[in-house]
Amino acid sequence: MPAGTLYRGREGMWSWVAHRVTGVLIFFFLFVHVLDTALVRVSPEAYDTVVATYKSPIVALLEYGLVAAILFHALNGLRVIAVDFWIKGARYQKQMLWTVVGLWVVLMIGAIYPVLGHAAREVFGS
Template sequence: MVSWALHRLSGLALVAYLCLHIFVIHNLAYGPERFDRVMELLGSPAFKLMEIGLLGVILYHAFNGLRVIIIDFWGGTKIQKQLFWIMMVIAAALFVAGAAPIAGHLLNALAH
């Protein structure tokens, strides 16, 4: 129930992000100066921090979604609780692996 609610909430957040993302990347059409200026802004520490958050939301939605697919296609309602935690462990591992380099860039940016 909680995982379902979180799936919806994270999904709505990701749709909002996707819309923004499409608009931001469209700055490519206005040439290198403008695109690089926008990207520099988005490379600032505050946005890097949000990027780590984004990674977390993506990984939750992705791995809970994979669990839903497994349950839907191969059954497994009996082990769905265990499956949830297995998926979350994988997601957490990927989160650490992905967040570390971003945090590294963030610290680099702060040092300069």
């Protein structure tokens, strides 16, 4: 560990880094998402044209990434709340992080078909 740093490494720091990065990414997506939804006030055609880009295979991968970021941020956020409000939260923060990671992996496997299925059918044909 270099001198003069507050960063401690291990599960505590890296989950904090991941929480921060996913949070910023989700927030930037939210701006775009409110703007694209605002097109329903312009015309149905304008909205449908922009939403069509969300159905392309490449954007489907980005959507899978968005789901990944949101699920991690949500599950780890619940862990942060447990650390803050549960009396044994700090003691079990590592176990809770690995629970978060485990749940996240299971949910991400479950999200493959619903989120990426249509893209796979388009790319590989069905």
